[in-house]
Amino acid sequence: MSTPRTDVEQVERANTAYYEAMERGDFEELSSLWLNPSDTSDDDLESEDEAPSVSCVHPGWPVLSGRGEVLRSYALIMANTEYIQFFLTDVRVSVSADTALVTCTENILSGGPSPDDSDELGPLVGQLVVATNVFRRTADGWKLWSHHASPVLAESGEDEDEDTAG
Secondary structure (H helix, E strand, C coil), X not given: CCCCHHHHHHHHHHHHHHHHHHHHCCHHHHHHHECXXXXXXXXXXXXXXXXXXXXXXXXXXXCEECHHHHHHHHHHHHHCCCEEEEEEEEEEEEEECXXXXXXXXXXXXXXXXXXXXXXXXXXXXXXXXXXEEEEEEECCEEEEEEEEEXXXXXXXXXXXXXXXXX
16 A cells, blocks of 8 residues: 555655754744654544653654653754754655655755854864654644654765775
């Protein structure tokens, strides 16, 4: 059985909205995109203890669990990032019932405040990160349940082949 195209498109839109909110530094929008325990109907749960808890792993960070802890991390990142832009590549979406998985490569360009406290942006830095975003279907649309991003530490492919060739 194939997934209805509209589910995949809706998940793609939710995923894009997440990255666009980060780029704009729109904390309210970003918060609205994360799953809230109230988004889960009582029919889905046998007990209140089964309410889904969100989780997040930023590159180099420990696992953050719970909506409050996750959203505080984004507030901290937004407060310390003057500029960020995501160029997503290798985006793949898979939907099964009320859960969706998105994998992608985040090609990130970011910059912090200028070190000399001027109004100018500090140096721009590029970073390559692989990410997995898990979404859950709610009455209000697809909401982010988990985000896990890891830095890519080594280029793969041709360089490795050349190094081992002799």
